[in-house]
Amino acid sequence: MYLSFLLFFCYYLPLLISACPIYLTISLDSKTLQDAYLEINWGPECHDHPEWIGIFSEDPSTTYFHPEARITNINNSSGKVLSNVKVGKLRFPHGWNSNDDNTVPIEYPKGKCLPYYVASFNGSELLTVECLKIQPNWMSKLEHIAQMPLKDLFIPVKTKSVLVKDYVVAQQFDVWSQLVFGVRYLDFSIGFDKIADVYDTSNADNFCIVNENKLVQPLRGVLKDVKRFVQLSHEVVILDFSSFPIGFYKHPERHSNLLHLLHEEVGDIVYIRNTSASEGMKQCFELTIDEIRKNNKYLIILYPVQELPYPESESKILCPNWKRFSTAFMNTSEVLDYMRLLFSKKDTSPVQNEGWVFQATRSMEQSLNNKKLETAKERAGILNPKVTSWLKGPWSLTANVVALDYFSNTNIIDVAIYANMHKAFNMANKNFVNFEILSN
Template sequence: MFLCCLVFFCCNLPLLIYACPIYLTISLDGKTLQDANLEVNWGPECHEHPEWIGIFSEDPTTSYVQPEARITDIRNSSGKVVSDVKIGKLRFPRGWNINDVNVVPIEYPKGKCLSYYVASFNGSELLTVECLKIQPNWMSKLEHIAQMPLKDLFIPGTHASAAYVTNLTKTKSVLVKDYVIAQRMDVWSQLVFGVRYLDLSIGFDRVANTYDTSNTDNFFIVNENKFVQPLRGVLREVKHFVKVSHEIVILDFSSFPIGFYKHPERHSSLWHLLHEEFGDIVYIRNTSTNVEVKQCYELTIDEIKKNNKYIIILYPVQELPYPESESKILCPNWKRFSTAFMNTSEALDYMRLLFSKKNSSPVQNEGWVFEAVRSMEQSLNNDKLETAKERATVLNPKVTSWLKGPWSLTANVVALDYFGNTNLIDVSIYANMHKAFNMANKNFINFEIVST
């Protein structure tokens, strides 16, 4: 049994190379998510090329169906092709749709395929099969990771997580469509797919609700200095998800670009909103002088969930007045690193520095967030103001490809814009499986057997 596990984790990469791994992502073309096309990806290091790859609406291993699209002439060791197959309306299994009521969702320890499959063939010989899948329970079900501190996990996340519009077709502003929106899926769908870290920038709108004396409904999600949507609805999506999934979610209140400067009382009002929405499910830090106080990134999943808690809130506590500044429901922000103002080669060099964790690296034994994003200002260096989608189309696949090597084993939080055009969730799950295996067998001694 141990030998099988050892072969899986130590030899998984070579096996995948010879099998030519394939997977599906969602392209960033089309005006809306429903209009987007499926992308077929293969590699890296795909040396034994299949003759053709097909996209199917059913599992080709269990039913005979004709492909909805065929891709041939596969020559490069890695590649991506945008198919003619549109994603359409995403339909999750019962219980995993945000409006499902009085339905206990089924747990999916290994994920659940949606009706989008990709398979590779030599002639009629089936080689490999993958699917576009949700991973609503991955963190709770991966063996051994519950005993690992958060800083040692690869946690998939999104940048500007709530910068989306539910009905983009009704949005008339080109600025909002092209530069403010950073995600196609709402927060609920991101979490169902497997995202476990949410990056939130908050603004205070003085005219949003002048009759609300508590000011708790004046808080809005902000991106690119524009109000996007009310914060409270986003918080309730998170609360609903963790209560049905029992997964850990990290909320990082990373910036406050509008309405907070020289207004500490607004931070206090926001604290009251967070306490109101998450009071029964947010982790409460133990600050007793009788025990060794752990940083939040040192906590394990088991420790967090011990008293049915599921939310970790990262917040710049120094912005809060006393006594909220000493609140036990808030954790100090983790270190943050971003490629926002870098070109592709600079981003690669920066990742090499960060993920090496050498003495020269600013990342050591702590919690940290890597944001693989590119700013509007950086796109101007290319003599063209690229949209958020265009920037993500270029950067996301490169970053996730670089993370498929040894860097995945040193990653902590990785946050992307438009995460759906990558397989970030699977990359993080495989990395955490490897990390957990190493942790569970760290005391294993390899005795060499010598024949006499």
């Protein structure tokens, strides 16, 4: 039996012999995060059902506390139940909040539980405990992962933007919070605010993040948050400038001004591409985390360099965009078929040995096909749990970048970390010795 399979089996053994896997997510049914309710999730493959599952404000494995919510009659192999427990005011450990001072925060290589726990029981017997957690250091601390090329990693993503209007909001958390939770790939659409241009001829503060053709927030502030986070965490983050839907058409000079802004705000922490053929030039998706972090660099910037005029189009801080595949105009069954094609990596798959982005989103136009105008939250509420469930099988081992709106109603961060642990172990032990055990 292969050693890698044995380790993978041993790692998941607690899940296999437990009553069933459980985890917490955050509901998308409220207008604000503070008013959002916690969701109890169990499965997949939950066959030995617990008698009940509860939500706790402290770790029930250390001292028994009265549950804040409790569910029974767990009969299905997987499920999700909305509790009556609100998230309330969410605070991270000191140093990991965006408004904390510049003291160096504590590192959490295995994550840090927030005061939201879920546990399963048979009577008073505790079976399993999980929590809602932050993962600010998972990539820099996961064993062997630093030697893996980016194209072989499963990287969780937030898509487009943040906004508090029902039909265009795409996340409950700002960029800083998403990075603290474990997102490592930020997908940006950029617009140019022509009105602001009247008052600011420097152009730098006219660049805004866009979501569904709405200007959302200035880019400069987001870049400052990204820079501060990577300097505290030493994590590698990928910034993908994927589209420019507002104000860029027939304005190549705005791409040049945007490049200037990137140099100004994050130029000192961006990986500088080696363009010397004699030194073995690599594609950016072939780089390892160790190679990127050399000389205290933490960012990879993907950009459609063909939009830039020469010589900016040959900038060494920019990498060409990776292949992108979207489910925006697909129904649920079509999404499953599409994932089967992409993640198989067979000869017929358009994905091979390269960096690629799977964007699991549903467009507003697709919701109209169902004769109902669904908000971004409603669309994500339908699609996200299904995609995450499908990724918990062998497809997680072929995933690269997976983008979701509202990652918070999934456990996509944990799914990615578990998959990367298995990938990293396989890479580190590819020259294993296979001992055959014979019995008399």
